[in-house]
Each structure stands twice: as C-alpha cells, then as structure tokens.
Amino acid sequence: MTQRPWTAFYAPGERTDIASPAYRTLPDLVRSVSETHGAAPAFTCCLPNGMNGTLSFQQVDEMSDSLAVYLREVAGLGQGDRVALQMPNCLSFPVAAFGVLKAGCVLVNVNPLYTAEEMARQFEDATPHALIIVDMFADKIPAATRDHPIPNVIVTRVAEFFPAMPRGIVGLVQKYWDRSVIPVETAHTRLPDAIAAGRARIAKDRVEVDAYHQPVTSDDIAVLQYTGGTTGVSKGAMLTHGNLIMNMEQTMELLNSNVTKGEEVALTALPMYHIFAFTVNLLGFYWLGARNVLIPNPRPLSNLKRAFENYKITWMSGVNTLFNGLTNEIWFTDSPPRHLKFASAGGMALQSSVAERWEQITGKPVIQGYGLTETSPVLTFEPLGKARPGSIGVPLPSTLVTCLDEDGNEVPQGERGEIAAKGPQVMKGYWQKPEETEKVMKNGWFLTGDIGVMDPDGYFRIVDRKKDMVVVSGFNVYPNEVEDVLAAHPGILEAAVIGVPDDVAGEAVKAFVVKADPGLTAEAIRAYCKEHLTAYKVPKRVEFRDELPKSNVGKILRKDLRAEELAQVAAE
Amino acid sequence: MVGAFEQALLALMIFVIMLGMGASLTPRDFYLALKRPYGLMIGVVSQYGFMPFIGFLLITTLPLPSAIAIGVLIMACMPGGTTSNIFTYFSKGNLALSVLMTVTSTVFGVLLIPIVLVIYANALDLEIPRENIIATLVLLLVPVAIGMVMRKLNANVGAVTEFMGSLLALFFIVFLIVSWVPRNWQFLITTTPATYVAAIGLGLFGITIGYVFARSLRLHPRNARTVALETGIQNGPLAIAIIAFTFSGDEAQSYMAVPVLYSLFIVIMSTLVTLVFRRANTAAEQKMPDGLL
Numbered sequence: 001m002t003q004r005p006w007t008a009f010y011a012p013g014e015r016t017d018i019a020s021p022a023y024r025t026l027p028d029l030v031r032s033v034s035e036t037h038g039a040a041p042a043f044t045c046c047l048p049n050g051m052n053g054t055l056s057f058q059q060v061d062e063m064s065d066s067l068a069v070y071l072r073e074v075a076g077l078g079q080g081d082r083v084a085l086q087m088p089n090c091l092s093f094p095v096a097a098f099g100v101l102k103a104g105c106v107l108v109n110v111n112p113l114y115t116a117e118e119m120a121r122q123f124e125d126a127t128p129h130a131l132i133i134v135d136m137f138a139d140k141i142p143a144a145t146r147d148h149p150i151p152n153v154i155v156t157r158v159a160e161f162f163p164a165m166p167r168g169i170v171g172l173v174q175k176y177w178d179r180s181v182i183p184v185e186t187a188h189t190r191l192p193d194a195i196a197a198g199r200a201r202i203a204k205d206r207v208e209v210d211a212y213h214q215p216v217t218s219d220d221i222a223v224l225q226y227t228g229g230t231t232g233v234s235k236g237a238m239l240t241h242g243n244l245i246m247n248m249e250q251t252m253e254l255l256n257s258n259v260t261k262g263e264e265v266a267l268t269a270l271p272m273y274h275i276f277a278f279t280v281n282l283l284g285f286y287w288l289g290a291r292n293v294l295i296p297n298p299r300p301l302s303n304l305k306r307a308f309e310n311y312k313i314t315w316m317s318g319v320n321t322l323f324n325g326l327t328n329e330i331w332f333t334d335s336p337p338r339h340l341k342f343a344s345a346g347g348m349a350l351q352s353s354v355a356e357r358w359e360q361i362t363g364k365p366v367i368q369g370y371g372l373t374e375t376s377p378v379l380t381f382e383p384l385g386k387a388r389p390g391s392i393g394v395p396l397p398s399t400l401v402t403c404l405d406e407d408g409n410e411v412p413q414g415e416r417g418e419i420a421a422k423g424p425q426v427m428k429g430y431w432q433k434p435e436e437t438e439k440v441m442k443n444g445w446f447l448t449g450d451i452g453v454m455d456p457d458g459y460f461r462i463v464d465r466k467k468d469m470v471v472v473s474g475f476n477v478y479p480n481e482v483e484d485v486l487a488a489h490p491g492i493l494e495a496a497v498i499g500v501p502d503d504v505a506g507e508a509v510k511a512f513v514v515k516a517d518p519g520l521t522a523e524a525i526r527a528y529c530k531e532h533l534t535a536y537k538v539p540k541r542v543e544f545r546d547e548l549p550k551s552n553v554g555k556i557l558r559k560d561l562r563a564e565e566l567a568q569v570a571a572e
Numbered sequence: 573m574v575g576a577f578e579q580a581l582l583a584l585m586i587f588v589i590m591l592g593m594g595a596s597l598t599p600r601d602f603y604l605a606l607k608r609p610y611g612l613m614i615g616v617v618s619q620y621g622f623m624p625f626i627g628f629l630l631i632t633t634l635p636l637p638s639a640i641a642i643g644v645l646i647m648a649c650m651p652g653g654t655t656s657n658i659f660t661y662f663s664k665g666n667l668a669l670s671v672l673m674t675v676t677s678t679v680f681g682v683l684l685i686p687i688v689l690v691i692y693a694n695a696l697d698l699e700i701p702r703e704n705i706i707a708t709l710v711l712l713l714v715p716v717a718i719g720m721v722m723r724k725l726n727a728n729v730g731a732v733t734e735f736m737g738s739l740l741a742l743f744f745i746v747f748l749i750v751s752w753v754p755r756n757w758q759f760l761i762t763t764t765p766a767t768y769v770a771a772i773g774l775g776l777f778g779i780t781i782g783y784v785f786a787r788s789l790r791l792h793p794r795n796a797r798t799v800a801l802e803t804g805i806q807n808g809p810l811a812i813a814i815i816a817f818t819f820s821g822d823e824a825q826s827y828m829a830v831p832v833l834y835s836l837f838i839v840i841m842s843t844l845v846t847l848v849f850r851r852a853n854t855a856a857e858q859k860m861p862d863g864l865l
Contacts (some may be wrong), residue, residue, distance in 0.1 A: 050723070050731035166728050169735055300857045310727045311600050325858050330792055334604055 006394035006458025009383045011257050014138060017398045018424075021245040026222055027102040027213040029245060029261070029287060031093045034061035037262060037289045043090045045162070045294045048303035050310060051170060053091050057289070060094050062376035063195050065209045068101030071128050072212055074203075075130055075152040079104035079215060082126050082224065084150070085273070086110040086119075087094065087134035089294040092191055093155040094282060100224060101241075104212040105129075108224045108236070109273040111552055112137045119144035126224055126236055134158060136174070138184040145186075155184050156191035158296050171253065210517065218242035225275050227373035236431035237374045239275075247376035247425035250284040250396035251369070258341055259315065260288035265339070267316035268309060269298040272552050275377040275522045276346040276369075280317050301325045301332075308332070312339040319347040320354055321554035323366060324494065327357045328516075336362045342370060346377070347553050352389040357511040363560050368392060370462070372448055374440065376425040379448075380460055390484070392452075393418030399423035402459060403452055408442045416463055419452040420445035451478075469556055470499030470507050472536045477509055479558065481538065487527070491517030494550045496548050496556045497539065500565050512548055512561055513540035520544075532544050578751075585744050586654055587715050589843060592737010593661055593671075593720020595730040601668035611666075611786075611795045615673040617682060617806045618782045618803040624648045624688045624776045634766045639823070642693065642769045643830030646811050649688045651677035653807035655714055659842045663849035665798035673802045678708055704813045745839060752836045765834065771833035774842050779804030793856065796851045805842055808835035 007016045014364035024031040034042075037057040045053040055063070071077045085101040085107055087093055088536065100107045108126045110119060119140060132153035133141065135505055159170035161445040174181040189197075201207055210540060222244055224236040266285040272294075285292045293311050304326070307313070316337075318326075323345060326332045340362055344368040345355075355366050359563055367384060368390035371377035379401060382393030402410050403417025412419035424444045440447045452462045463478045465530040470477040479497035486495035502508035510566040522542035529538040551562040605611065627648025631641040642756075643791035652674040682700060689698060723730025753760070782803030787794035811831040815824050 047731075049735065050727050052727055052731075052734075163728055165732050169732065302857070304729075306727075309600070310723075328858055335600055494738075540811065 004395070004400070004458065005413050005456070007542055008457065009386055009459075010397070012381065014256065014370050015397050016251050018246065018249055021242055021251060021424075022538065023245055024218050025033065025101070025213055025216050025220075025241040025560070026244060027098070027210075027216075029283070030061060030098045030102070031210075033289065034058060035285055037368065039261065040289065041291045042286065043091055043292050043294055044311070045089070045172065045265060045296065046307040046519065047159070047166075050160070050306040050307060051166035052167070052310075053159065054189070054407065056160055057096070057286075061377050062199075064098035064102055065197045066198035066202060067095060067191075067196065068212055069201050069207050070100035070194040071105060071152075071206060073201050074194070074197050077103060077105055077129050077152075079212070080106060080220070081130075081133065082106045082109040082128040083130045084116075084123065084126065084128040085132050086112050086137060087132070087156060087273075088112055089268055089272055090134065090156070090158045090296050091161040092132070092134070093292070093294070094286070095195070095548050096154075096156070096160075096191070097272075099384070100132075102209055102213055104216050106224055109226070109275075109278065111271075111273055113552060114140075116140040116143035120147065121234060121237075122149045122226055123150065125234070126226075130154065131469075132156065132162065135181050135285065137183055138186065138188070139182055141184075141186045144338070145441050153186050154191050154194050155188045157181070160191060162265045168234055171182070195471065198217065200305060200383060208448045210506050216241065219244070219427065219428075221431075224314075225278075225373050227275075228545055230520040235436050238428040238431050239376050240428055243329065243376045243425050244283060246277050246398070246423075247396075248287060248376055250379060250398060250423075250425065251283055251378045252287065253397050254342075254383060255342075255367075259288060259290075259382055262457065264288055264290035264314045264341075265293065265312050266290045267293050267295070267304075267311075268323060268346070269295040269304060269316065270318060270553070275373045276319075276371075276553075277317065277378055279378065280344065280346070280369075283291065285315075288325075298322065301329050305331050308335075308337050311321075313337045314339050314341045315343070317344040317346065319345060319554050320350045322549070323350070323358050324354045327361055327406065328493075329352065333361050340364045340512040342367055343470060344381075346371065348533050351358050351484055351487045353484070355389075356388070357475040370460075374427045374446060374449075375421060375423070376427065379421050379423070388459055391455075395421075395460070396425075399425070401454075402445070403454055404442070404447070408445070413454055413456060416451055416453055419445055419448045419450045419460065419462070421448065459567065468498070470497075472499075472507055472511055474507060478539050479509075482509060482511065482529070482533065485529060486511060486513065486525070486539075489528055491515060491520040492525070492553040494548060494556070496558055496561055498558050498562045498565065500542070500562075500567070501569055506555070509537060510541040510543065512543050512545050514545055514547060573627045580634060583711060584748075584751065585740060586711055589658060589737045589744060590654065590715035590789070591719045592734045592740070593657055593667060594716035594725045595717065595734040595737065596661065597671075597720050597842070599639060599720065599721070601666075605666065605669040605672050608665065610789075611669050611791055611799065612672055613840045614786055614791065615669075615799050615802055616676055618785055618799055619673070620649070620680070620684045620688055620776045622781050622785065623774075623778050623803060623806070626781065627774060628692045630770045630777075632768055636766050636770060637826075639826035640767050640770065640829055643811075643827045644774065645689065645759060646814065646827065647771075647808070647831050647834050648774055649681075649685045649692075649804055650806040650808070650811045651681040651685075651708075653805055653809070654708070654812040655839065656805035657712070657804045658744070659801045659846050660798050661738070661741070663846045664794065664853040665744055665801065665802060665849070665855075666795050667798075669795055670798045670802055671712065673798070674712060675678065677802075678712075678807070680703065686841050698814055699818045701813055701817045704810055704817075707794055708807065708810060710789050710811075745843060747791055748778065748839050749836065751834055756832060756836070759829070759832065763829065767829060771830050772837045772841070774830075774834060775804045775806075777804075778806075778843070779845055780851060793852065796835055797853075801842060801845070805844075806834070808832075808838070 034057040043058040078484045132154045159167045266279040369381045371379040400422040482497040493514040499507040549557040785798035786799040
C-alpha cells in the first residue's frame with residue numbers, strides 16, 4: 001500500500017513526511033536544546049510531600065557532559081559500550097541518560113523493580129560495562145551481578161540534586177522511617193562524585209566531550225530497550241539515535257499546533273525507563289523546552305496531589321490505569337488541573353469509558369497513541385479533536401501501516417489482519433537475536449502481533465492481540481471488546497477477559513471483575529452484557545477479584561489469569 | 573495548673589505546628605470547603621447540637637456531684653480546639669474543613685455557648701473571655717496564613733515547614749500526655765469513676781456520633797473523619813479559662829475537674845482514633861499496579 005488516506009486528518013501545516021531527523025544524534029539534540037533554553041527549568045522532581053529539586057537545561061547539559069567524561073576517561077568505557085540505567089523518575093535520570101549517550105555509549109534501561117534474577121538475565125544479555133542505579137535498589141546488585149560482574153557501579157538517590165535541607169530530610173526519612181535505603185555493600189562511586197571527577201578532568205585536560213559522539217551516526221544504537229516480558233523471551237530492541245529522534249519528531253508533529261515551545265509544564269508520572277515515557281516525556285518534553293515535573297512514585301495516587309497543586313501542569317502523559325485511577329480520586333475530581341491542555345495515553349488500550357470520564361472531569365481530551373517498544377514506540381496517534389472511540393488513530397508522518405494476512409499479503413481494506421508497519425522508527429532488530437528479528441520482519445514490514453482493521457479513511461482499530469482471541473463454538477471473541485463493555489459498567493472498577501476451556505463450546509469467555517459497587521452480582525453483570533453484546537460474547541463465567549495481575553506498566557496480564565485458570569483445571 | 577511559662581511555650585508550639593499545617597494547604601482547599609458548606613453546617617450542628625446533648629445525657633445518667641456536672645456541661649458546649657486540626661492532619665482528613673470548622677464554631681460560640689447553656693443549665697451565667705476567643709482564632713489563623721504564603725513562595729520551604737511542624741506536633745501530643753500526668757497525679761487518684769466516665773465519654777461519644785452523623789448524611793469518609801474529630805475534640809483550655817474567669821477558689825477548682833481530665837483523655841483517645849482512621853484511609857486507597865513506579 002502506497003496510498004495514505006489518513007494524511008487528510010493531519011492538521012494544516014503538519015508535514016506528511018519528515019525527510020530526515022532534525023539532529024544527527026541525541027547528544028546533538030540535547031546540546032542544541034540546552035543552548036536555546038539555557039537557565040529555564042528543565043526538570044523538577046516532586047516528591048509526595050512537595051519537596052522538590054530542579055535542574056535547568058544548562059545544568060543538565062553541563063552535568064551530563066561531566067558524566068560522559070567520567071565514563072570515558074575515568075571508568076575507561078569506549079564507544080558502543082553498554083551502560084545500564086536503573087532508577088525511577090528523578091533528576092539523575094536525564095543527567096545519566098544524556099551522559100551515557102554523550103559518551104558515545106549505549107543506554108540500557110532496566111526496570112528498578114526487577115528482581116535480582118530478572119536483572120541478571122538482562123545483564124547477561126546486554127553485558128553492560130557500567131551500572132547507574134538508585135540506592136533503594138542497590139541491595140540487589142551482588143546477586144544480580146554474581147555471574148556477570150559489572151566493573152563500574154555508580155549510585156544515586158531519589159533526592160539527588162535537591163537543595164540540602166530537603167535532600168537531608170528525604171535521606172533521613174528513607175533511612176530511618178521507610179527503611180527503603182540500606183547501606184550499599186558493592187564498591188561504587190556516588191553520582192555527584194562521578195560528575196565532579198568528570199568536571200575536574202574537563203578543566204584539567206580540556207577534554208572535548210563532543211569528540212566522543214562525533215563518530216556516532218544516526219544509524220548507531222542509542223538504547224537497548226528490553227521487551228517481551230508479556231510474551232515470553234526478553235529481547236533487547238536496538239533503537240538507534242535516528243529511530244528515537246524521528247519518533248519524537250513524528251509524534252510532536254501532530255501535537256505541534258497545541259503546544260508552545262518553552263512554555264509548557266509537563267507531568268511525568270510514568271517511569272522513563274519505559275519506552276513510551278522515554279521518547280515522549282524525556283526526549284519530547286525536553287525538545288519542547290518544557291518544564292518536566294518528574295514523579296518518582298505515583299503509588300498511591302495521592303502522591304501526585306502536591307505536583308498538581310504546586311505546578312501548572314499543561315500536559316501529562318499516562319496509561320489507562322493512571323487516568324482511570326485519577327478519575328476515582330476525590331482530590332483530583334474536586335480540583336482538576338486548570339491549566340491542562342491535553343493528556344496523552346499510551347502503553348495499553350485506553351478504554352473509551354475512561355477517556356470520556358477524563359474529558360468530563362478535566363474538560364480536556366486524552367489522546368491515545370499506539371505502538372510498541374520495537375517502534376520507538378509510537379506508530380499511530382489520534383489527531384487532536386478527532387478522536388474516534390475504539391480507535392488507535394492514524395499513522396504518524398513518514399509511517400506506513402497496513403494489515404497483513406498469515407502469508408504476509410495485505411488484506412483488503414476493512415478486513416482483519418495483523419498490523420504491520422514501516423517507518424524510520426522501526427528498530428534495527430533484536431540485540432544478538434537475529435532469528436527473533438527475522439520472526440517479526442517480513443518483506444520489510446515489522447509485524448506487531450496485533451490484529452487490526454483499517455477504516456476506509458485510514459483510521460486503524462485494534463480488534464485484539466493475535467493469541468488472546470477466544471473461540472466460542474467457532475465464533476471469534478476479542479477480549480478487548482468484552483472488557484470495554486464491562487469497564488463502562490458503573491459498578492465495575494476494572495475487568496479482564498480470557499478464554500477458558502469449556503466442555504460444550506470448546507472455549508468459554510470468562511471475566512475477572514474488580515467491583516466498584518460491593519453489591520454487584522455475577523447475574524447482574526451477565527444481564528448487563530447481554531444488552532450490549534451478542535450472546536456468544538457474554539462471559540459465561542464471572543469471577544470477582546480484589547485486584548488483577550498487571551505488568552510493570554499497568555497492563556492487565558491476561559496470560560497470568562489464563563495460567564491460573566489452566567492450573568486450576570489441571571488440579572481438578 | 574499551667575504556669576505562665578508553660579502557657580507561652582504551648583502557644584509557641586501551637587504556632588509552629590499550625591505554620592506547618594498551613595504549609596500543607598492551598599487557598600483552593602478553603603475555596604472547595606466553602607463551595608460546599610454542607611460539611612461545615614453538619615459540623616456546627618454536630619458541635620452545638622450533639623455535644624451539649626451528650627453532656628446533658630451524661631450528667632443525668634451518671635451519679636455526679638453538681639459541681640462536676642457543671643464542668644461536664646461547660647466542656648460539652650466548647651467550640652473545637654486547635655488539637656482537632658492536628659489530629660485531622662494526621663488522620664488524612666480534610667484539614668481546610670477542620671480549620672474552617674474550628675473557626676466557625678469558635679466565632680459562633682460567642683453566641684451559641686450562652687444559648688446552649690440556657691437550654692441545659694437554666695442560664696448558668698458564664699463570662700466568656702473574648703480575649704481567649706480572639707487568641708484562639710489568632711493562634712490558628714495567623715500561622716496557617718503564613719504557612720500557606722510560605723508554600724506559595726517556595727514549595728521546598730513549605731514542605732520543610734510542614735515536615736518540622738508535623739514532627740513538633742507528634743512531640744506536642746506526647747508532651748501533653750507526659751506533662752499532664754505528674755501535674756495532676758493527686759487529682760487522678762481522688763477522682764470518682766463516674767467523673768472518669770463523664771470525661772472520657774464526652775469525647776468518645778462525640779467522635780462516634782460525629783462520624784456516624786456525617787456518614788449518614790453521605791459525607792465523604794475524609795470529611796466524616798474531620799467532622800468526627802472536630803466534634804469530639806473540644807477547646808479544653810478555653811473551658812478552663814472560662815471557669816477561671818467566672819468563678820474563683822474551690823468552686824473554680826471543682827468545676828475544672830472535668831475539663832482537666834477531658835484534656836488528657838481526649839489526646840489519648842484521638843491518638844487511637846487517628847491510628848484507626850489512618851488504617852481506614854490506607855485500606856480505601858486505590859490499588860495501583862506494582863510497577864508503575
């Protein structure tokens with residue numbers, strides 16, 4: 001397919017194609033933006049009690065320069081060496097991430113909540129030469145690096161770069177009240193010391209930081225982003241400087257008319273180690289010259305209260321779970337952010353009932369994006385003001401999206417097929433896993449594993465993930481559809497739907513429901529579903545749960561529910 | 573009784589604590605509490621409707637000498653105290669509502685305390701020391717306002733002040749209990765069980781009925797917790813001041829028995845209630861997925 005009917009939905013002035021990235025590499029982007037915005041606040045880390053620290057664009061630029069020099073000159077890393085970054089959102093994150101990239105090294109984002117075994121598996125695959133980790137999780141280092149030692153460990157803390165008083169208080173509270181920080185046993189350098197050492201080197205030897213990344217091209221790997229946690233084998237998607245810069249630009253292109261460079265205040269409650277927040281929040285908001293308010297831990301959601309009170313948030317990005325949660329918080333509904341222009345959602349399907357409630361409360365839309373780690377991540381985005389229920393919107397500029405059948409041929413428009421994409425944001429491949437790469441690349445198309453349909457005018461809708469489909473007596477049921485109906489029920493907080501073995505129908509639809517109304521019964525739910533769904537789609541079984549299993553970004557894990565169900569069947 | 577130095581020290585502590593409480597608030601919190609004055613009205617009804625009635629029931633059912641009974645009634649008619657704001661803060665209640673309730677009940681008190689006393693005590697002629705009322709209001713509102721301004725000017729200064737204020741508040745609660753006991757030891761061992769029941773029951777029933785009343789009128793649990801504490805926690809020092817102002821000698825001393833006892837037990841009881849409220853608050857929190865760190 002070479003026609004792109006969706007470009008009709010781009011706002012006037014938006015480019016349909018972005019010929020080449022505006023910057024050669026991410027370090028070039030950081031340098032250029034920092035020079036433009038200088039002393040303006042770039043990042044503010046806001047803790048639940050309102051204590052905060054702020055770094056300006058200039059400071060982030062200077063500190064990341066110094067860290068780059070430390071990594072190259074003191075730690076002895078070379079171009080292309082991997083550096084693992086394992087921390088929640090805090091001021092150290094941008095400093096460390098930009099520093100690693102400026103050193104010409106490859107950034108490996110690691111989920112700080114990983115267990116030591118999960119860390120070890122990722123370290124084994126990525127073989128990092130250095131690890132920059134927050135002290136709260138440093139106790140896992142010995143077990144995680146037993147078989148794969150990491151020569152350089154740099155330790156930071158959540159309140160790093162805060163003014164002395166709040167930093168001291170947070171440190172004492174973490175040490176003696178929360179007991180969330182215990183002394184670090186592993187040999188390490190503190191991040192401020194590493195920066196100071198790098199800074200001293202620059203002064204003494206007149207090191208040219210730019211020389212480290214001059215040889216790096218836009219086709220070189222910038223980030224190894226691990227994925228597949230929900231599908232099986234964990235794989236590192238190789239995202240190049242070009243991939244990330246282009247995806248950031250592609251996404252911003254569609255939002256450009258609604259934001260003003262240097263004037264936005266953005267809220268980052270999603271972890272930046274996740275690709276969605278990495279590209280949109282870390283890179284996109286920086287590029288925009290926005291003040292980026294970082295939330296280290298949005299749980300419980302009341303942790304966000306002070307950030308909303310103290311900063312005039314104009315843009316936030318989140319996942320369905322976050323938007324759903326906020327609309328159920330009394331302090332949020334009582335006093336919704338008044339300066340908000342819009343919110344963007346990614347990471348998981350945004351339920352239309354959640355989107356509607358959000359818009360009712362804030363008066364501003366949530367715009368949904370869709371993509372995968374492998375696509376840096378955004379492929380499609382809903383144009384502002386043209387959202388369509390149940391849709392993932394239209395492809396970004398310079399992006400081709402289509403639906404393929406099992407043999408890799410495009411299906412006729414309007415028919416279901418596996419969504420496939422081509423574009424500058426598609427990864428280089430999986431790190432050291434050519435056979436895995438081959439499985440997802442077909443005739444130059446990247447296969448998403450999601451089943452979708454294209455509307456005549458170019459909007460795409462996801463009908464399901466390939467393997468989640470339930471077959472009831474030969475009829476296909478897509479769990480998303482049933483879940484959407486359930487989620488719209490006022491007495492239901494959230495719901496997940498899977499297929500379970502059934503003697504009569506082969507498979508039956510089973511719903512796991514978290515109640516909002518304690519009086520809700522299974523019968524009432526089924527009766528309600530019958531009003532909205534064809535009979536075979538109505539859950540035959542309903543089970544009430546206190547909570548649903550979720551991935552680390554809040555995606556409901558149907559596979560866990562399925563595993564539990566199968567184990568139970570086997571036991572009987 | 574409490575010496576001048578101790579009184580000044582307590583006032584200073586309250587000032588710093590309220591500075592911290594103020595730093596946790598924004599003008600919008602007050603705006604929201606005023607926008608829906610329902611909660612505020614429930615508070616006033618609870619304060620001057622239920623509390624005196626509870627006091628009345630206690631003195632009619634318990635075998636109390638008349639001097640003690642008058643002490644119970646006076647205590648029951650008092651407005652909310654600053655301590656209620658502190659406990660509301662720790663209970664994760666609605667602090668802005670609590671402050672407004674304290675202010676309202678104190679201001680209305682000038683008018684309502686005599687009326688209520690007419691109803692229940694056939695015009696017990698009390699002198700209400702205006703300067704104490706004004707001091708209460710000043711000690712509440714001035715630091716709260718300063719705290720709010722500090723936070724507005726610098727979020728870190730506000731957060732540090734709030735942190736220090738809450739630490740001091742914890743110390744204050746412990747200090748109240750620890751300093752009270754040796755001061756009034758003699759008094760503790762000579763008091764009759766009925767007086768104990770009255771002094772403890774007043775606060776306990778006040779908190780319980782305040783909560784049930786607010787919940788039955790469908791106030792959000794956060795606001796119901798506030799109303800409960802505000803209703804049960806009375807301004808003990810004001811009662812003592814009123815008695816000292818109006819009466820003298822032995823008479824004053826025996827009238828003061830209940831306010832003094834009440835002041836000890838309300839702090840202990842509110843601490844326990846706060847622990848329960850905090851637990852309820854945590855249980856009601858939405859469960860977010862582990863990894864959304």
